[in-house]
Amino acid sequence: MVEIRFHNTKTRRRELFRPLDPANVRMYVCGPTVYDRAHLGNARPVLVFDVLYRLLRHVYGAGRVTYVRNFTDVDDKIIARAAETGRAIGGITAETTQWFLDDMAALGALKPDAMPRATDYIPAMLRMIETLIARGHAYAAEGHVLFAVESYPQYGALSGRSVDDMIAGARVEVAPYKRNPMDFVLWKPSTPDQPGWESPWGRGRPGWHIECSAMSYELLGDRFDIHGGGNDLIFPHHENEIAQSCCAHPARKGEECFARYWLHNEMLQVEGKKMSKSLGNFFTVRDLLDQGIPGEVIRFVMLSTHYRKPMDWTAKKAREAESVLRRWRGLAGEMAEARAEGKPPQEVDPGVLEALADDLNTPGALARLHELAGAGNGPALRASAGLLGLLNKGMGGWAGAPRADADVAERIERLLRARAEARAARDFARADRLRDGFAAAGVIVRDTAEGARWELAPGFDPARLEEME
Numbered sequence: 001m002v003e004i005r006f007h008n009t010k011t012r013r014r015e016l017f018r019p020l021d022p023a024n025v026r027m028y029v030c031g032p033t034v035y036d037r038a039h040l041g042n043a044r045p046v047l048v049f050d051v052l053y054r055l056l057r058h059v060y061g062a063g064r065v066t067y068v069r070n071f072t073d074v075d076d077k078i079i080a081r082a083a084e085t086g087r088a089i090g091g092i093t094a095e096t097t098q099w100f101l102d103d104m105a106a107l108g109a110l111k112p113d114a115m116p117r118a119t120d121y122i123p124a125m126l127r128m129i130e131t132l133i134a135r136g137h138a139y140a141a142e143g144h145v146l147f148a149v150e151s152y153p154q155y156g157a158l159s160g161r162s163v164d165d166m167i168a169g170a171r172v173e174v175a176p177y178k179r180n181p182m183d184f185v186l187w188k189p190s191t192p193d194q195p196g197w198e199s200p201w202g203r204g205r206p207g208w209h210i211e212c213s214a215m216s217y218e219l220l221g222d223r224f225d226i227h228g229g230g231n232d233l234i235f236p237h238h239e240n241e242i243a244q245s246c247c248a249h250p251a252r253k254g255e256e257c258f259a260r261y262w263l264h265n266e267m268l269q270v271e272g273k274k275m276s277k278s279l280g281n282f283f284t285v286r287d288l289l290d291q292g293i294p295g296e297v298i299r300f301v302m303l304s305t306h307y308r309k310p311m312d313w314t315a316k317k318a319r320e321a322e323s324v325l326r327r328w329r330g331l332a333g334e335m336a337e338a339r340a341e342g343k344p345p346q347e348v349d350p351g352v353l354e355a356l357a358d359d360l361n362t363p364g365a366l367a368r369l370h371e372l373a374g375a376g377n378g379p380a381l382r383a384s385a386g387l388l389g390l391l392n393k394g395m396g397g398w399a400g401a402p403r404a405d406a407d408v409a410e411r412i413e414r415l416l417r418a419r420a421e422a423r424a425a426r427d428f429a430r431a432d433r434l435r436d437g438f439a440a441a442g443v444i445v446r447d448t449a450e451g452a453r454w455e456l457a458p459g460f461d462p463a464r465l466e467e468m469e
């Protein structure tokens, strides 16, 4: 069997992966808080852990891996969004959950085996909080329940900080009901207009961290193999998950508590800068898809950087990925199918597998795919790319897009010039008509720093383009 190695955040070492039970390899990844469209950064952990899921299924067997990713559907950001918009919380979370699923499906992400919603696990959270109080790790005060960090000497081990350092360096919320400023909320009171559940401490709602401890316990048990998420979650979220889970369900002798391997992806940037609303470089996965960038191209760009390195999204990378994938799809398409006819299914290339087993080295795996493509080995290319979720049948619609002949290209360029002139003359009605005309004809136009770029969508209709002149 292939040996998989990971960098484990918990030990800060590269380690051989040995599942607790090879017949049921268990992984938990922190999912989104559902109040808005997923931004491109949110897609990074989804794609990184999707490749890991595919690798584990390949190595241990498709039915022998359990992947859980949650939806945080109770949170102050959601409450704030409901207050701003006047909409019901349930409506916002249902809608954004579906958006997330649609957008991640467009990137070719497999569905996890379970996608629990926090609000379905309130009784499990209450049970865990009561256990923590009974064991002396938590206390109730003024309608709140707090985790007492001093009751858990290992607090800070994951992120490598001591409680004193944290207090000195962090913006901690000092509240009169806290025994230690680092104590964190397990339960808090709700006002009548806020969502709330009855509890022994009054009507209230859970803090964020307890949901992952409760849901992973219910679905994966007190010990499981892999816990993942972005590295912005190491502290405090994962530190707190460990404290809650290890104190509620302590390790048995000679064993570890909770998750054994902790994997964290680095953050995504855009054109060398942090992605943020104030810098104007903030965009969602849906924005990119709507601009005509295929989900498969987004996936390729994401996987071209190792998950433990900061990843830079650039328009140039997307263009390059698109042309590589077009070439690969040509090579791995019908020709490969014809050649593979009657032969046993092609095995995954050992070089690709080896790269992924080496701490999920996706750029290494892509480099090997380039070699296979260079050697014209279509069948191996297709079988191996599948392990990265690339070149799958269902995702290739974009690559079959029609090609423009010289007449069509000339007409599009002419209409684009007309649009530019209309804009310059501040004739926005005409500019908008042209924009709508392109959309109706199936011409995807992208305005870039180097000017307008265009390509034909699969349903391109030359007659409608002619009508625009």
Ligand code: AMP
Pocket (backbone or CB within 6 Å): 030, 031, 032, 033, 040, 041, 042, 043, 044, 045, 229, 230, 231, 232, 233, 265, 266, 267, 268, 269, 275
């Ligand atoms: P959130 O909805 O903010 O809790 O984030 C959901 C997931 O997206 C978590 O695993 C975060 O670590 C991850 N994430 C958020 N922002 C970024 C980013 N810029 N780059 C990579 N991952 C991110």
Ligand code: ZN
Pocket (backbone or CB within 6 Å): 029, 030, 031, 212, 237, 241
């Ligand atoms: Zn979590």
